[in-house]
Amino acid sequence: MANLEGYCEGNTSLSEVWTQQGLSPCFYFTLVPTVLLSVSFVFGTLQCACYNAYGTTMEPKYVPHSRLYLMQLLFSLLLILQFGTYILWQTFGLGVLHGYMIVYFCLSVIGWTCAIALLHLERTKVLLQDRTHGHSAILLFFWALAFAAENLAFISWGSPLWWWSMDNTDQKVQFGLWLVRYSCTFLLFTLGLKAPGLPQRPYMLLINEDERDIEYSEVCGMNQSTWKDFRKKIQLLLPYMWPQGNMLLQGLVLLCLLLLGAERAINVFVPIYYKNIVNELSTGVGWKTLSLTVCMYAFLKFLQGGGAGSSGFVNNLRSFLWIRVQQFTNREVQIRLFAHLHSLSLRWHLGRKTGEVLRSVDRGTSSINSLLSYIVFSIFPTIADIIIAIIYFISNFSAWFGLIVFLCMALYLGMTIAITEWRTKYRREMNTRDNEAKSKAVDSLLNFETVKYYNAEGYEVNRFNDAILKYQVAEWKTGASLAFLNQTQNLVIGSGLLAGSLLCAYFVTENKFQVGDYVLFGTYIIQLYAPLNWFGTYYRIIQSSFIDMENMFELFKEDQEVSVMGLSRKQPWDEASVMVTVFQVGPSGSGKSTIIRLLFRFYDVCGGCIKIDGQDISKVKQVSLRSHIGVVPQDTVLFNDSIRNNVRYGRVSASDDEVEEASRAADIHEQIVSFPDGYDTQVGERGLKLSGGEKQRVAIARTILKAPQIILLDEATSALDTQTERNIQASLAKVCTGRTTIVVAHRLSTVINADQILVLQDGRFVERGRHDELLAKGGVYSGMWMKQQEVDATDSASDSEIKDRSSEKLQPPSSGRGD
Numbered sequence: 001m002a003n004l005e006g007y008c009e010g011n012t013s014l015s016e017v018w019t020q021q022g023l024s025p026c027f028y029f030t031l032v033p034t035v036l037l038s039v040s041f042v043f044g045t046l047q048c049a050c051y052n053a054y055g056t057t058m059e060p061k062y063v064p065h066s067r068l069y070l071m072q073l074l075f076s077l078l079l080i081l082q083f084g085t086y087i088l089w090q091t092f093g094l095g096v097l098h099g100y101m102i103v104y105f106c107l108s109v110i111g112w113t114c115a116i117a118l119l120h121l122e123r124t125k126v127l128l129q130d131r132t133h134g135h136s137a138i139l140l141f142f143w144a145l146a147f148a149a150e151n152l153a154f155i156s157w158g159s160p161l162w163w164w165s166m167d168n169t170d171q172k173v174q175f176g177l178w179l180v181r182y183s184c185t186f187l188l189f190t191l192g193l194k195a196p197g198l199p200q201r202p203y204m205l206l207i208n209e210d211e212r213d214i215e216y217s218e219v220c221g222m223n224q225s226t227w228k229d230f231r232k233k234i235q236l237l238l239p240y241m242w243p244q245g246n247m248l249l250q251g252l253v254l255l256c257l258l259l260l261g262a263e264r265a266i267n268v269f270v271p272i273y274y275k276n277i278v279n280e281l282s283t284g285v286g287w288k289t290l291s292l293t294v295c296m297y298a299f300l301k302f303l304q305g306g307g308a309g310s311s312g313f314v315n316n317l318r319s320f321l322w323i324r325v326q327q328f329t330n331r332e333v334q335i336r337l338f339a340h341l342h343s344l345s346l347r348w349h350l351g352r353k354t355g356e357v358l359r360s361v362d363r364g365t366s367s368i369n370s371l372l373s374y375i376v377f378s379i380f381p382t383i384a385d386i387i388i389a390i391i392y393f394i395s396n397f398s399a400w401f402g403l404i405v406f407l408c409m410a411l412y413l414g415m416t417i418a419i420t421e422w423r424t425k426y427r428r429e430m431n432t433r434d435n436e437a438k439s440k441a442v443d444s445l446l447n448f449e450t451v452k453y454y455n456a457e458g459y460e461v462n463r464f465n466d467a468i469l470k471y472q473v474a475e476w477k478t479g480a481s482l483a484f485l486n487q488t489q490n491l492v493i494g495s496g497l498l499a500g501s502l503l504c505a506y507f508v509t510e511n512k513f514q515v516g517d518y519v520l521f522g523t524y525i526i527q528l529y530a531p532l533n534w535f536g537t538y539y540r541i542i543q544s545s546f547i548d549m550e551n552m553f554e555l556f557k558e559d560q561e562v563s564v565m566g567l568s569r570k571q572p573w574d575e576a577s578v579m580v581t582v583f584q585v586g587p588s589g590s591g592k593s594t595i596i597r598l599l600f601r602f603y604d605v606c607g608g609c610i611k612i613d614g615q616d617i618s619k620v621k622q623v624s625l626r627s628h629i630g631v632v633p634q635d636t637v638l639f640n641d642s643i644r645n646n647v648r649y650g651r652v653s654a655s656d657d658e659v660e661e662a663s664r665a666a667d668i669h670e671q672i673v674s675f676p677d678g679y680d681t682q683v684g685e686r687g688l689k690l691s692g693g694e695k696q697r698v699a700i701a702r703t704i705l706k707a708p709q710i711i712l713l714d715e716a717t718s719a720l721d722t723q724t725e726r727n728i729q730a731s732l733a734k735v736c737t738g739r740t741t742i743v744v745a746h747r748l749s750t751v752i753n754a755d756q757i758l759v760l761q762d763g764r765f766v767e768r769g770r771h772d773e774l775l776a777k778g779g780v781y782s783g784m785w786m787k788q789q790e791v792d793a794t795d796s797a798s799d800s801e802i803k804d805r806s807s808e809k810l811q812p813p814s815s816g817r818g819d
Contacts, residue, residue, distance in 0.1 A: 007099030009161070014100075018399035022159025023152065026100045031403075032149045033107035039145060040114035043138045048121060055125040058199075063123060069197030075184040076116045082180045083108045089173050115142055123197045134195040137418035143192050145410060147185040153178060155394055155402070243328045252321050259318040260377065264384055266304045266314065267527060268392060273297040275520035282515055318377075326369055333365050367545035374538050374545075382531045389528055393521075397513075400503055401521070405528075408496030412532060415488050420539050423481035427540070430474040437467035493529050500525060595760075599629065599712065599742070612710070630708035634715045634744070636699040638687030643672055644679035646687075646698055650706035658705060666701035668694065711736055713743040748785050757781065 008026035012019055017027050087097075087105045118139055156162045163171040163178065243249035273296055280290050305312025386409045394402030444451060444460045451460055504521045507513040598610060599617070609616045617625055630650070638646045647659045654662075659679070663669040671694060675681040687695045703711065745751055752771045759767035759774065759781045766780050774781035 009098055017403065018394070020159050020161055022156025022162055023399055025161055026098070028152065029104040030100050032152075033104050033111055035407075036142065036146055036149070037107045037111035037114070039138070039142050040111045040118065044114045044118045047118065047136060047138055051121055051125045051127065055127050058124055058126050064197065064199060066196040068191055068194065069123070072119060072188060072191050072197065073116065075188050075191075076112055076119070079181060079184050080109055080112050082177050083112075086174075086177055089170075115139065118142075119197070134198060135192050137414075137421055140189070140192050141414040141418065143185065143189040144414070147182075147189050148406075148410060150178070150182045150185055152406075155391075155399075243325065243332075246328070249325055249328055252325055256318050256322050256325070259314050259321075260381060263304070263312075263314050263318075264381060264388060266300055266312075267385055268388060270297070270300045270304050271520045271524040271527065273300060274523050275514075275516035277516075278519045279514050279516035322373075322377075326372075329368055329372065330365055333368055337365075370541055370545045374542055378531065378534070378538050379542070382535065385528055385531070389524060392524075397504075397517070397521070398507075401500060404496055404500045404503070405525075408492060408499075409532075412489060412492045412496075413535065415492060416485065416535050417539060419481070419485045419488060423478065423485065424540075426474065426477040426481050430471065430478045433467070433471035433474045437464065437471050440464055440467050489533065493532070497522070497525055497529075595742075595744075599710075628708055629710045629712060630703040630706045631712040632696070632699045632703050632714060636687065636695045638683045638690070638695060638698060640683065640685045642677075642680045642682055643675075643698060646683060647679075647701045647705060650702035650704070654705055659701075662701040662705035663698075665704045666697045668697035668701060671697075708739070710740045710742070713741065715744050748781075748788050759784075 008014060008016075008024070012024050012026055014026055014030060016024050018024065083105050087101060118136070122135060122139070153162065157164050163175040166172050166175055242253060273293060276293050277290070277297055280293060301312075303312050303314050305315055386405070390402045390405050390409075393405055440463055444464065451457060500521055501518070504513060504518045508515060508518050599612075609618060611617065639649070644656065644659055647663060648654050650662070651658075656679075660669060663672060663679075672679055672681070681689075683689050683695075683698075687698070690698070743751070743754070751757055754771065757767075757769060757771060757774060758765050759779075761780055767774055767777065769777075775785060776782075
């Protein structure tokens with residue numbers, strides 16, 4: 001049996017933190033389990049109370065069966081077993097058992113048991129109002145703290161009280177147990193970010209798939225851990241950070257990283273030289289030595305800037321050099337994505353909102369720059385400064401100072417991450433309310449005339465006012481939670497500064513430190529805390545930037561053209577062989593315009609084939625096919641540019657004379673030159689400054705300028721008056737001479753002279769032939785012709801009656817007298 005000796009080994013005491021070139025094992029193995037137990041028990045108890053009061057039991061079908069979750073349990077149990085193994089080794093192997101070993105065993109077992117209980121609780125219960133998924137901040141912080149504590153052992157690398165030399169069996173056993181702890185805590189933290197035992201979607205969406213008040217991608221993105229799949233996200237960023245094929249930009253990246261490392265070194269030397277100035281002033285050294293120190297300090301401050309390199313020479317130089325890299329990233333992303341969007345199929349574009357796509361492109365581009373800037377130049381440097389500060393204070397001051405800095409930084413970062421995650425829902429609500437208010441305003445202004453028709457100005461103002469009030473409620477929650485975050489951060493910073501300042505002042509009074517050491521500590525800590533004040537902002541920006549970046553990269557995953565349309569699915573056309581100039585007629589929705597899209601290979605058929613001059617168009621490159629086909633669509637959309645450039649879009653190399661000649665052929669030249677700016681007239685967004693007939697004639701001129709071998713007219717004259725239609729028909733007849741022309745029309749009077757008429761009904765070719773032949777059949781075409789003749793006759797009679805009545809009203813009154 002072991003002899004129970006004192007609480008600590010040898011002559012050491014619990015208050016002795018640093019001894020024999022390392023941390024005191026008595027102090028370390030007392031502090032670590034105490035802190036871990038405090039986190040798991042105190043905060044875990046609060047979480048259990050909250051889950052028991054407001055949580056609901058998760059349905060088993062939504063709980064994933066994962067081997068990784070079993071590994072989480074296994075690693076936790078393995079840690080508990082190794083604690084027992086340590087005690088057994090000390091008891092029976094060495095025969096010596098100290099008090100701190102028993103405390104370490106008891107507190108560790110209780111702490112990790114609480115962690116296992118929390119792990120099981122989060123797998124079985126859930127808060128319905130919580131739209132997050134993944135482990136709670138308490139468990140993640142516990143695992144991170146445990147892993148960080150094991151890393152503290154590296155500080156005592158040269159101490160004979162630790163196991164690093166492995167001179168005897170005891171040290172080898174302790175080293176093996178430490179490897180177990182190190183591996184298990186690291187794996188637990190890594191698996192904790194993935195949360196394999198929990199649903200990968202918010203539970204509320206799982207039990208109610210019809211809930212669509214907020215897009216799922218936004219819900220999971222705004223609530224998942226920022227560092228989830230961090231390695232994968234960084235891999236997505238690297239190609240845009242390292243400009244391949246450009247040696248100059250690659251050199252700039254390396255130079256920026258070197259400057260970043262230089263900033264870290266400067267941040268260490270600035271407080272040291274400040275300390276030296278104070279000590280030299282106190283001891284009364286010579287002017288030459290003092291002036292040299294002051295100059296060196298001023299030079300370092302010039303390089304560093306006001307705070308921690310925020311506006312110094314090095315930081316400004318790095319920012320200046322990074323501009324080119326940032327421009328490269330912007331250009332590379334935008335060009336690649338723009339080209340990819342143009343390569344996507346028509347089906348994809350018809351199914352997506354343009355504003356949504358543009359928002360993803362805009363936000364995705366800016367998010368990559370934000371991520372590179374904040375991760376590389378803010379987050380990593382801040383973490384590096386913390387690690388450097390801990391090492392510096394332990395090696396040059398005392399382990400107590402390193403411990404103070406470590407605990408304050410860990411608590412600060414943990415609280416910042418936890419509170420930022422918590423207040424995410426308020427920011428999401430504020431954004432949603434803001435979008436609703438803007439949507440109501442835009443909708444009301446776009447329908448300005450309707451509002452005026454119904455005297456609904458007051459109603460619209462009240463609706464907008466209600467939307468603003470809801471937004472302001474959400475805004476208040478966001479602002480209040482931000483104030484709470486800032487106050488919490490301030491409390492942690494103030495506590496750490498107070499503890500370190502008191503300890504440093506005590507050592508100065510004991511003549512262990514000089515006055516300059518006190519100044520150094522205060523300067524270094526304040527310098528260290530300056531960038532931490534923005535850590536919550538960095539975290540939130542990185543969180544939203546990762547989401548925006550992922551949304552943008554989802555666009556890159558979309559398959560390119562061509563979409564495949566099954567002819568037997570929705571619009572099953574019978575087999576047809578079209579070899580001549582034809583007109584397609586039929587009621588709305590019969591499939592006339594879809595045939596135009598098939599000819600352009602916006603879709604590919606999965607049954608049968610479409611041939612032009614005997615060649616299957618599915619075997620021809622889309623670019624080549626479309627270069628030989630011109631189209632005047634039913635719905636003409638113009639670019640927000642001049643009339644000249646809109647016409648020239650048919651052939652961008654065309655001269656101004658050719659543009660004007662095409663406009664004359666389309667019977668719009670005289671109208672254009674009557675405008676104040678002529679051909680330089682801006683048509684407005686989607687061509688809204690032009691009438692429907694003018695827009696369609698511009699589209700016809702564009703196609704005439706292209707001079708294709710095949711012309712597709714999709715009701716090209718539907719928006720024109722009768723006289724203009726006749727003029728354009730005459731122009732089109734000249735242009736279409738010698739070319740295959742396919743015309744989609746509703747008005748049958750325009751197809752009388754067609755070489756071939758195809759009649760569509762319910763997606764099928766039901767009749768084909770010339771006008772006279774189809775009338776003689778007495779089928780679908782004949783019925784459509786008779787109906788249109790009746791409508792035209794009725795309209796003509798109505799027009800004549802209106803004219804007669806107008807003439808009667810205009811007759812002067814009789815002036816004669818009756819006899």
